[in-house]
Amino acid sequence: MGIQRRQFLHSTGGMALAALIQARPVDAAEDGFCVPDDPLQALMAGNRRFADAWRLALQENRATLRTTDPDPRCFNSPRALSTSxxxxxxxxxxxxxxxxxxWVFDTTPGDLFVIRNAGNSAFDEAIASVEYSVSVLKTPLVMVMGHxxxxxVTAAMDDKPLTPSLERLIHPIEETISGSSNLAEAVRRNALATASTLIQRSSALAEAKSSGALKLVVGYFELTTGVVTLIK
Ligand SMILES: [Zn+2]
Incomplete structure (x- = not known):
């Protein structure tokens, strides 16, 4: 991110930032980018293609998984991606x-802005990264996804000794899932808590959500089927 843009973002107040989030002045298609009309529908349709291929690979006991029907209508131009x-x-x-x-959403380069850490917690860096994607890149959809x-989450449910860094990593998960003995339920609670933290700790994201510029959802990825289920 350039210094000018950083200073601009730093100097914008809440209302100005909300306006920045809502503005989408350049038509993406004219710039060579493919942006679906309904990002959540596109995300879940991509997962259905992935899950179909996943199920076939499991049934046929294949070592590799290949998606069979990528959406040919939506493909970002390499020229556009080389500069933006x-x-x-x-x-x-x-x-x-x-x-x-x-892979899980059967998307191509340029489609998804991805933030990852073990346990998908909303650490400061993750919140800042989501703010960047929503405020600057103007992604209209954020999904927090547990699996x-x-x-x-398993480590947070155990009492086995961990390194100090790992203790810090799982601390927010421990607080969230306190009392849970079911891993799937704990994963869901942790993902829901992460989504809540994003809104509680970021006024920019809270404003984007309340204005309708941002849709925030929570998903659960089931490894035995390949299917992502929306839980919020
Ligand atoms: Zn995990």
Whole structure:
């Protein structure tokens, strides 16, 4: 991010920032970017293609998974991507190697702005990154996505000793899931809490959401089926 833009964002007040978030002055298609009319519908349609391919791969016991029907209508031009980006959704999710958003939602380069950490918590860096994607890149959709078999949430449910850094990592998860003995339920509670934290700790995101410029949803990715379920 350039210094001028940083100073501009720093100097804008709440109302000005809300106006900045709502403004979308340049037509994305004219610039060579493909932006779907309904980002959430596009995200979930991509996941249905992924889950179909996932299920086939499981049934046939194949070592590799290949999506069979990528959406040919929506593909960002490499020329546009070489100098800019116009992602249409932001995904905050876990660092788990099996939870790659571009793969899970069957998207192409330039579609998703992705923030990841083990346990998909709303640390300061994650909040700032989501603010950047919404305020500057103007993504209209943010999904917080937890997943089955999450190691970070499992660690937060255990009492095994961890390194100091790992203790700090799982601390917000421990606070959120206190008392839970069911991993799937704890993952859902943690993802919902992360979404709430984004709004509670960022006035820019809260304003974008209340103005209708931002849709904030929470998803749960089930590794045994490949399906993402919306839980909020
Ligand atoms: Zn995880």
């Amino acid at each position: 980006q116009r992602p249409w959704a932001t995904v905050l999710t876990c660092s788990d190697s099996r939870v790659s958003p571009s 089955s078999g999450c190691g970070a």
